Amino acid sequence: MSSTMINVMGKNEHQKVWNLLPWYVNHSLDAVEKDRVRNHVRTCIACRIELQQQQQLFEEMQQTDLLRQVSQAAFAQLRKRIERQSIIRPFTQHNQPSEASKFPSSQPLGFVKHTALAASLLLLAMPFMLHLPAEQTAVTAEYRTLATAPENTPAHNRVRIVFADQPDSKQIGAILHSVSGRIVQGPSENGIYEIQIGNRHTRPQEVDDAIAYLRNNTQVIFAELVQGLQPAGQDIR
Amino acid sequence: MSELPESKVRKSFNSNEQQVKERNLIAETAGGNGKAFEQLYQRYFDRLYQFIFHITRRHDYIEEIINDVMYVVWEKASTYDQTCRPSTWILGIAYFKALKSIEQSLIREDRSVEFNDELDYFPNPAAQWVSQLEISNWLEAGFDNLSPEQRAVVEMTYYQGLHYNEIAEIMQCPENTVKTRMFHARKILAKLLPELKGRS
DSSP states (O other): OOHHHHHHHHHHHHHHHHHHHHHHHTTOSOHHHHHHHHHHHTTOHHHHHHHHHHHHHHHHHOOOSTTHHHHHHHHHHHHHHHHHHHHHSOOTTSOOSOGGGTSGGGHHHHHHHHHHHHHHHHHHHHHHHHTOHHHHHHHHHHOOOTTSOOTTOOOTTEEEEEESSOOOHHHHHHHHHHTTEEEEEOOOTTOEEEEEESOTTOOHHHHHHHHHHHHHSTTEEEEEESTTTSOTTOOOO | OOOOOOOOOSOOSOOHHHHHHHHHHHHHHHTTOHHHHHHHHHHHHHHHHHHHHHHHOOSSSHHHHHHHHHHHHHHHGGGOOSSSOHHHHHHHHHHHHHHHHHHHHHHHHHHTGGGHHHHHTSOOGGGHHHHHHHHHOHHHHHHTTSOHHHHHHHIIIIISOOOHHHHHHHHTSOHHHHHHHHHHHHHHHHTTHHHHHHHO
């Protein structure tokens, strides 16, 4: 074998080993590759120097654990996203019996909530169980069906109006009579009246018609349903 | 002649014990076990954070990308067929998510040049410590001179401790391409070595 061929082969071997050095220092090479590197580096100063530099680079890349605290906050965001997605598309492909058991951190809270709910129901049921009429009255006073208007919610037929040029009581009476209305509150310091159109059986359409009629009256400068004006329970000022 | 330098590996990401543990966590995640998924998430957060940062060179979207990656893991855990290491599967997802993020951030920058001055007044407080870490680490400056693909190879080799054939699998390219990318990356990083020597 000629010296030229040996040089070429040696150069090829040098290049191949040089390419493998990063993976030698990260300990991922298999046994054959490791031996190949070791054998070459024993006789190659260039690769030996490069190996030391690779070692320094490798150690520089080892990082700290500063990210741990960030990971917890970020995971909370991901969990929200998964839970939000599970509402839209239940986890039917996963063989999990219920949502509540997915994330164990929510289990103790769920137990407490269910226990508290059971205790509340028991307390509510006690007067009925003991046949105490007085207590029963107190309970039924708090009872409300879904069809019942929420507490403090203004009736659907309450309207606030403001008259122009302070008409006298006779004029006001005539205007309200034209829409089957009566004053239930007012006037306020700002001249606002709250009136009731008809009674509780009056249909919303009839109330709307009354409002439209009032607005066409030149002596009325403002007429609006109470329900859309302010939160429930607030008086006119 | 003295012995060859031994690597001081702070962490071993790829021990058999760890792989078994991670395979189990993925299997439990596929069954909808949120606790197992959280463990997997915490195990990979640091790896993914650094991995994605070194590819994208941005830290403002990293948590978002990590959560995108882990969301895929959660959704697709049942499709993991165990033919590759868990790290190969997860880092493979992260690699392409990171590349996609680079493309999207370039588009975003093109579209929001006029807002840059304004955004300077609202720095991300959570990212400050990362900046400090970055300044203190000369190597981070060297990464800026590498392409995303070169950075990915360097990152997966020096930090993740992966073999070049595993890197090729993650990047879905031939092994020689991995070696070539590393070759050019080393040439660029070699220019920084005098500074490294000065520090040590």
